[in-house]
Amino acid sequence: MKRKSIIYVAVALILALVSAFVALNETGTWTPFGKKYPASSIFAIKDTSKITKVFLADMHGNTVLISRKGQGAWLINDSLRAMEEAVKTLLTTLNQLTVREPVAKVAQTNINASLAVSAVKVEVYEDVPKFTLFGFPCLTKERCTKTYYMGPATQDNMGNIAVIEGYNEPFVVHVPGFRGYVTPRYSTQVKDWLSHRLFETKITRIKSLESKDLEHPEESFFIEKAGTRFFHLYNAKHQQIMDYDTSKLLDMLSEYRDKNYEAEALDLPETTKDSILQYNLFKIITLTDVDDNIFELKLYWMTYSNNHDDDFRYETKKGYYPWNLDHFYGIFNGDKQTFYKMQFFHFDRQIQPLSYFIHKEHFSSN
Numbered sequence: 002m003k004r005k006s007i008i009y010v011a012v013a014l015i016l017a018l019v020s021a022f023v024a025l026n027e028t029g030t031w032t033p034f035g036k037k038y039p040a041s042s043i044f045a046i047k048d049t050s051k052i053t054k055v056f057l058a059d060m061h062g063n064t065v066l067i068s069r070k071g072q073g074a075w076l077i078n079d080s081l082r083a084m085e086e087a088v089k090t091l092l093t094t095l096n097q098l099t100v101r102e103p104v105a106k107v108a109q110t111n112i113n114a115s116l117a118v119s120a121v122k123v124e125v126y127e128d129v130p131k132f133t134l135f136g137f138p139c140l141t142k143e144r145c146t147k148t149y150y151m152g153p154a155t156q157d158n159m160g161n162i163a164v165i166e167g168y169n170e171p172f173v174v175h176v177p178g179f180r181g182y183v184t185p186r187y188s189t190q191v192k193d194w195l196s197h198r199l200f201e202t203k204i205t206r207i208k209s210l211e212s213k214d215l216e217h218p219e220e221s222f223f224i225e226k227a228g229t230r231f232f233h234l235y236n237a238k239h240q241q242i243m244d245y246d247t248s249k250l251l252d253m254l255s256e257y258r259d260k261n262y263e264a265e266a267l268d269l270p271e272t273t274k275d276s277i278l279q280y281n282l283f284k285i286i287t288l289t290d291v292d293d294n295i296f297e298l299k300l301y302w303m304t305y306s307n308n309h310d311d312d313f314r315y316e317t318k319k320g321y322y323p324w325n326l327d328h329f330y331g332i333f334n335g336d337k338q339t340f341y342k343m344q345f346f347h348f349d350r351q352i353q354p355l356s357y358f359i360h361k362e363h364f365s366s367n
Contacts, residue, residue, distance in 0.1 A: 044098040044149055044165055044174055046125055053143050056124040063189035082196040094186045097176045101160055104171040112162055112171050120150040121187045154182035199333050200260035206290045207254055213285040220354035245358045253350040262341035269340055277301050277330060284352060301330040
């Protein structure tokens with residue numbers, strides 16, 4: 002019996018040591034080889050819903066502040082609306098960032114030199130209590146809970162080099178399940194965070210909508226709110242049209258709750274911009290909401306600029322169609338310095354002519 006008791010005690014002791022080792026590795030810094038390393042989750046933010054803002058700064062003086070303003074809304078530098086998908090990706094990264102391995106001692110000198118010129122400083126702020134009393138949070142306020150420096154990609158492009166405050170040596174970090182490096186997710190360029198949304202007006206908040214067709218004036222129309230989800234439709238002469246397809250009209254108006262541009266056209270010379278503004282305008286859409294806020298989108302034809310685009314151009318009997326049928330330029334709210342590249346596919350219902358909404362029977366009877 003004594004022998005069995007000794008065996009039981011030994012097994013229990015081993016299990017206790019293993020449990021302690023696992024617990025310390027998850028929350029502490031102990032390893033069986035006597036070397037102290039942080040837990041693999043040392044970079045991660047457990048609950049991203051508590052994050053109030055993220056500050057990013059590179060070694061060239063570029064900075065970006067991304068802050069939460071209300072439920073699900075994020076701003077850039079407290080003024081510009083942030084792109085929802087970009088912020089969502091950042092939050093996922095902050096939550097899942099994991100230590101893959103420490104950087105080898107022989108490589109640390111070169112790595113530290115690289116970090117000194119290329120790292121992005123990351124500061125994460127959360128609403129957290131200073132302490133808890135009997136399980137209740139006390140003195141909760143916004144605090145910087147995590148600071149680290151995100152460095153360049155590893156040689157295999159499957160992770161990044163990073164240093165977290167409180168530890169002197171760099172680590173290789175990655176997002177488990179993601180094949181690649183996370184450098185683009187920590188951009189310090191404001192343009193990379195800007196929301197691409199132009200219109201975000203729900204149908205119940207649309208007061209009126211005017212679509213002015215510059216090439217076919219007879220296809221212009223005006224829509225006016227007449228009830229919660231009921232609208233009057235008028236032609237170019239402001240004559241009310243009684244017989245129209247209600248579902249088509251409501252579907253078109255409902256899409257104004259979320260309309261985005263594809264990208265900002267940054268490579269256009271000023272002479273090209275002037276030419277586009279002067280000759281390429283083909284439609285003007287003006288939306289007014291119930292608070293009398295006015296949103297105007299001017300649509301301009303985009304030309305094919307290179308010969309190799311001929312394979313994608315529409316050919317007619319008279320030769321190639323002069324305009325790009327996939328993309329066009331947009332000017333929003335009179336800002337002539339900012340040209341947006343936009344897709345016809347995404348704005349298909351918004352650019353339809355008046356005849357699209359009128360029942361075919363209406364034409365056959367006239």
